Amino acid sequence: MSRPTLADVARLAGVAISTASVVLNNKGRVSPATRAQVQAAAQALGYQPNAVARRLASRRTNIVAVVVPSLANPFFATIVHELQGRLLDAGLDIIMYDTEDDVQLEAKHTESLLRNRVDGVVFIGQHTGMEHPNDQILRELPEQGVKLVLVERELSESPIPQIYADKEEGARSAVRHLVSLGHRRIAMVGGFLSMGGSFLRRRGYETALQEAKIPVDSDLIVDGGFTPLGGYQVTRELLLRRPGITALFVANDLMSIGVLKALQESGKRVPEDVSVIGFDNIPESRFLNPSLSTVDVPTRRLGQAAAEVLLSSLEDKTTNSRTIVFPVELIIRDSTGPCNVNI
Amino acid sequence: MSRPTLADVARLAGVAISTASVVLNNKGRVSPATRAQVQAAAQALGYQPNAVARRLASRRTNIVAVVVPSLANPFFATIVHELQGRLLDAGLDIIMYDTEDDVQLEAKHTESLLRNRVDGVVFIGQHTGMEHPNDQILRELPEQGVKLVLVERELSESPIPQIYADKEEGARSAVRHLVSLGHRRIAMVGGFLSMGGSFLRRRGYETALQEAKIPVDSDLIVDGGFTPLGGYQVTRELLLRRPGITALFVANDLMSIGVLKALQESGKRVPEDVSVIGFDNIPESRFLNPSLSTVDVPTRRLGQAAAEVLLSSLEDKTTNSRTIVFPVELIIRDSTGPCNVNI
DNA sequence: TTGTATGCGTTATCAC
């Protein structure tokens, strides 16, 4: 037979459907006797409430959508991991949308999430420094009655809560660290530069250079696509074009792995000949050879904070719009050292 | 005003609700004229069908649940990434459950997915070599009318489709590679050994040793918890306890990073003094120092295959129970070399 | 081709 419904439970318990509903939801006052009967009946039938029907009737889905650029990216996957834990704890269901870094897919998924009448949505992205094609869609979500939280994604002049790490300051302090070691020819390996992928980090990089009276040479800024292979290739190419560089600021640790390899293959010692500093502080950074200086990003806390903000936003009727910027920490290990080149 | 319903559309178009429904679902025959009217009305109102109501009425949710041990684990995250892409393409929604490697949570999530009346579920796990506490729950899912696919998780004597990589054979060939290089004191760094986390790899390891007439020394089998830090710690400890080992088979590449570090710190050269071979072939392995010999696991194809099997399983009424074992490939790089120790 | 009527499984608002 098919799955038991509330009607089946009520019939077996000898009560009305509404009574059974009240009991199973711990709502109104019910006599202990009938309460026990209903619970026994539900137990006996192995009754599992139909969440779909419940949603339709209650006008609340208890679903939140999580929109993420790519689960294949450990940085985002970690955020999602933390995020979903809290959300699940709160009894919510999570519909996951992986946009695969595709703007069109993102828009499509937004429609889908709307059709699903989700109560809230967490949008994870990357600061681009420019208007994102889907920004307008995001702005409209609250009007549709959907609670929204942005993680690592900016939306200017908006009351929507935004949560992100202070990557600009992180980049600035990383580059200042290199400068303080005497480096002046400092390259930057970014990711998705044309799409603004490492926009804030680039701005921090440039700021730090300017503060040190070092001219910004856009020829020293290359795009490694955030992958080890990209970091490797782009560094090889950079080394040929600009053999004089003594330090690299790399926009994430994953790329740094490829960067270190390229350096090593070309006979450059790290940090004696060239210093390298990464970004993110992924678990493996500490164990690279040499261990990687980097900037620690509190990835997990980003996810936790997003969950908390959304949760409270879901409870309150108030449109609380707090924006949280997490500080970032410079981690100095063995891949950065004094500049040994006289200029 | 609230969101428009099908009734609103029908009213504006001057037709019956059912007609509007038929038009928007491309079902029965409708005259081009009314079709256009309905579409225009829907357009004008910005109508988005309510997926919840649709599900309740159609007795099909078009939702599939994905249950994964941990999204923080890149191996699983990659599988999920591939998986969800196909599923989303097929117009399905995905409810994600991260069990955080917790058996109880997994059981709880299974109830939740049942309440959601999902059409199908993809269970991702790890071969444990033993009965899993939740195995019984899995066996019952099909009875509830839920299509089920298992990825990297075994369920003995079951018609449920199972998809996994041939990790046992991979481990065997990895260890045989070490043996062919003259190694005899070969340690294994596994993960979650007590929970059977690297069960198949361990079996392959032992088989290869036995084939080479090398006695299995359980003292050489340690648990690194699948993390770089774990690999590092456990290797340091192993080196103290058993300085004579000349090769290590490591159950995943992530741990290998820590293993290499520990070796380097203790003055061992790789591969001159000690050979190391990993597992998974993650993108960074090629760029480690030295580049890591490993076993390539077609992670992405696992996800793709899971999607395809579930999709066809969702269409057919037939209980097609195909089990797919993906072959695995030995990748020899610079971290393995001839044994230079006379025994 | 189009419309009517019923049902999907709950929640929620009332009377009783």
Add this chain to the structure above:
DNA sequence: GTGATAACGCATACAA
């Protein structure tokens, strides 16, 4: 306390 009963928004079998 308890029980009818009306939504919830849509799909679908059937009638017209």
